[in-house]
Amino acid sequence: MPLRPKELSFRPTPPELETDVVSDVLETLRFKTLLFGRVELGAPWAVRMPRKANASFYVVARGSLRLQVEGTAKPVFLSAGDVVLLPRAPAHTLDDGSRRTPAASDFVPPQQLRPSAAPLGGPGQVTTLVTGCFQFGADPAHPLLRAFPPVIRLSTQDGQGTPSLAATVQLITAETASPGAGSALVLGRLADVLLVHALRAQTALAGTKQAGWKALADPAVGNALSLMHEQPGTPWTVERLARSVGVSRSGFAARFHALVGETPLHYLANWRMIRAARWLRESTDSLDTIAERAGYESAPAFSKAFKRRWGMGPGAYRRAPTDGEAGPLRVDT
Incomplete structure (x- = not known):
């Protein structure tokens, strides 16, 4: 199960310290x-x-x-x-x-x-x-790519x-x-x-009707996305995210869903699984370490969530061949 919220005080992240969500998505999905x-x-x-x-x-x-x-x-x-x-x-x-x-x-x-x-x-x-x-690698169904x-x-x-x-x-x-x-x-x-x-x-072109892209230009939702990308293992709740970006819980939840196309916690859970998949493939970290980085309080809870998302357990995923890396780039000359 997800980590229980800790008693932390949050302040909005200064713009110069915000995570570049676009870069993080592209780097993690590994196109x-x-x-x-x-x-x-x-x-x-x-x-x-x-x-x-x-x-x-x-x-x-x-x-x-x-x-x-x-x-x-x-x-x-x-x-x-x-x-x-x-x-x-x-x-x-x-x-x-x-x-x-x-x-x-x-x-x-x-x-x-x-x-x-x-x-x-x-x-x-x-x-x-x-x-x-x-x-694209892990999950081309990310909201930004769907948009x-x-x-x-x-x-x-x-x-x-x-x-x-x-x-x-x-x-x-x-x-x-x-x-x-x-x-x-x-x-x-x-x-x-x-x-x-x-x-x-x-x-x-964030003024268009495309959900996902408008979210990056929105001060509250864009900052919340940066926080989730920067700290995926933090025990975020909708209330904590809303407080961190300086808006009401109900207003934040409704605006996030309207601009991203899914709820904040659904987005967070999916992003954690995408990041965890990459950590499994590209590191030798233990399952306990990856579970903690992904915001889970135990390896069994993490394994259950991972299998539900990817159709196989973390160990099997780590051992499986990587289809997206099968062939090199070719230049026709």
């Missing part, structure tokens, strides 16, 4: 880049991509394209320097946008999307694409992008054009940066 590829397509061209298991992204190095995602009404138009992420990897179509509807003869089979001496498709204007995909919209467009051309985004796109474009020793490592790190930019963009 990785699985594949990078660079391809040139001459107009007229089109590609129909099936639904995938992993999040996809595209960087437009040259030219322009139109993206139509299954289930969305309006297409997205991209030009050189733009990046688009599809967090849930839905089926989608890419084309050069020169025709209202691509002709059947325009379509390039997805399996042919590899570098070649001449552009794939037709003899017209060339679009150069860099493609890749992300895979991703179907399509995230990042642009370096419309004044909204940051200098670091533009530099990242330039580095990806240059590295895929002339890959060398260590390219897989370099591109993997650059892809990490792209995903962080996407997260920042969603945080900046």
